Amino acid sequence: MTPSKDRLWRVNLAELRITGNEKSGAGIEARYIEEILIEKVSSSYHGGDGLRLFFCYEDPRIVNNLFTYNKQCGVYLEGCHDIVVSANQFEENQDALQCLDSYNLTMTGNNLDDHLGHGVVIENTYGSVVASNMIEECQGWGIILDRDCYGITLSANVIAHEFSGGIDLRDAHGCTVSANTFTIVKKIGLAVRPQSGSITVTGNNFSDTMVGRDTEGKPILKRQNQSSKTEEHLNEAAGIVLEGCDGVVVSGNLFSNLSTPAIEQTENCQRVLLNSNVIVE
Numbered sequence: 001m002t003p004s005k006d007r008l009w010r011v012n013l014a015e016l017r018i019t020g021n022e023k024s025g026a027g028i029e030a031r032y033i034e035e036i037l038i039e040k041v042s043s044s045y046h047g048g049d050g051l052r053l054f055f056c057y058e059d060p061r062i063v064n065n066l067f068t069y070n071k072q073c074g075v076y077l078e079g080c081h082d083i084v085v086s087a088n089q090f091e092e093n094q095d096a097l098q099c100l101d102s103y104n105l106t107m108t109g110n111n112l113d114d115h116l117g118h119g120v121v122i123e124n125t126y127g128s129v130v131a132s133n134m135i136e137e138c139q140g141w142g143i144i145l146d147r148d149c150y151g152i153t154l155s156a157n158v159i160a161h162e163f164s165g166g167i168d169l170r171d172a173h174g175c176t177v178s179a180n181t182f183t184i185v186k187k188i189g190l191a192v193r194p195q196s197g198s199i200t201v202t203g204n205n206f207s208d209t210m211v212g213r214d215t216e217g218k219p220i221l222k223r224q225n226q227s228s229k230t231e232e233h234l235n236e237a238a239g240i241v242l243e244g245c246d247g248v249v250v251s252g253n254l255f256s257n258l259s260t261p262a263i264e265q266t267e268n269c270q271r272v273l274l275n276s277n278v279i280v281e
Contacts, residue, residue: 009058012037020046022071027051034058042066043074050093055079063087073098077105085110092116095140099125108132115139119162123147129155136160142185145172145196155179162186165238171195182206186236188260194244194267201240201249207256208237210281219257219281239263246270256280 011033018027018041027043029052030036036056042065043050050067053060053076060077061084067074074093077083078100085107090096096112098121099105105128112119112133118140120130124147135142135157142159143166145152150173157180159166165188167177173196182189182204189206192199209222221235238260242248244267255262255277262279265272 007032007034009034010037011035012039013041014038015040017042018046019044020048020070022047024048026072026076027070030054030056032056033060035060037061037063038065039063040065042068044068044070046070047072049073049076052076053078053080057081060084065089067096068092070094076100077102080105083107089113090115095119095121096135096138097121099123099128101125104128105130110134113137118142118144120144121146122149122152125149125152127151129153130157131155133157134160135162138162138164140164141166141168143167144170145175146170148173150174152176153178157181158183159185159189164188166190169193169196169199172199174198176200176202177204179203180205182237184208184235184237187238188241189238190240192240192242192245192248197246197248199245199248200251201253202251204253205256206237206239206253206258206262208235208258210257235259241266242269242272243267244269245272247272249273249275250277251275252277254278254280 026048027046031054049072050070065088068091070093074090075097081103083105090112092114095117102125107130110133112135115138119135119138119142121144142162153176155178166185210219236259239262242265
């Protein structure tokens with residue numbers, strides 16, 4: 001799809017607070033708007049998405065906003081192209097962001113916290129980067145790539161204390177996972193599924209809350225003594241699962257004090273190179 005001269009162009013929504021309720025739809029819904037810019041907007045408590053862009057194909061930009069407590073996504077993108085999502089805060093939506101059937105997402109410098117579902121869900125999207133984001137305490141996964149994603153780099157993100165897992169490559173090809181920090185991610189840090197292939201995993205850190213050793217050489221775990229019921233298994237930390245995938249390089253990663261195997265292969269993986277990884281404790 002290409003943009004049309006007949007469409008509305010260059011709409012700028014700025015410095016607004018939009019508050020809904022459980023029966024309301026999306027806080028902002030834009031359809032077929034080219035070069036839309038959303039900045040300094042707070043969109044909260046909606047029954048739908050905080051922001052919903054539908055085939056806003058040409059250069060949508062979403063910068064410096066707050067999306068909180070929406071029953072669906074903080075931001076939902078469908079059929080968009082050359083997308084910038086930067087310096088936003090997302091908290092306690094269902095999912096923070098979904099990007100479907102799109103191209104060239106650049107998602108950088110965002111803060112995602114306490115989501116009831118997943119952090120970032122990308123499907124049928126190509127040529128994108130998700131980098132330098134803080135993604136913490138999702139009940140689901142931190143990042144999911146699905147439905148023929150390809151040519152995507154996930155780099156320099158902090159994936160912290162997710163309850164289902166860190167990054168799930170469900171159907172991803174020609175993608176790179178590099179220099180991410182997976183800290184106390186439960187169940188699975190990174191999963192590469194049977195429909196995924198040609199994946200590079202390098203320079204990542206999978207670890208628990210260890211911050212050094214005491215005088216007897218025993219590990220000091222930063223948050224092990226918290227008493228809240230929700231923190232009962234706080235110090236669990238998981239590694240990599242390769243599940244029937246084909247063409248994967250796992251090199252130069254560090255695995256420290258995990259409660260799962262560092263790297264587990266299942267279902268007859270093929271053409272897998274494991275090289276120069278370090279496992280501690």
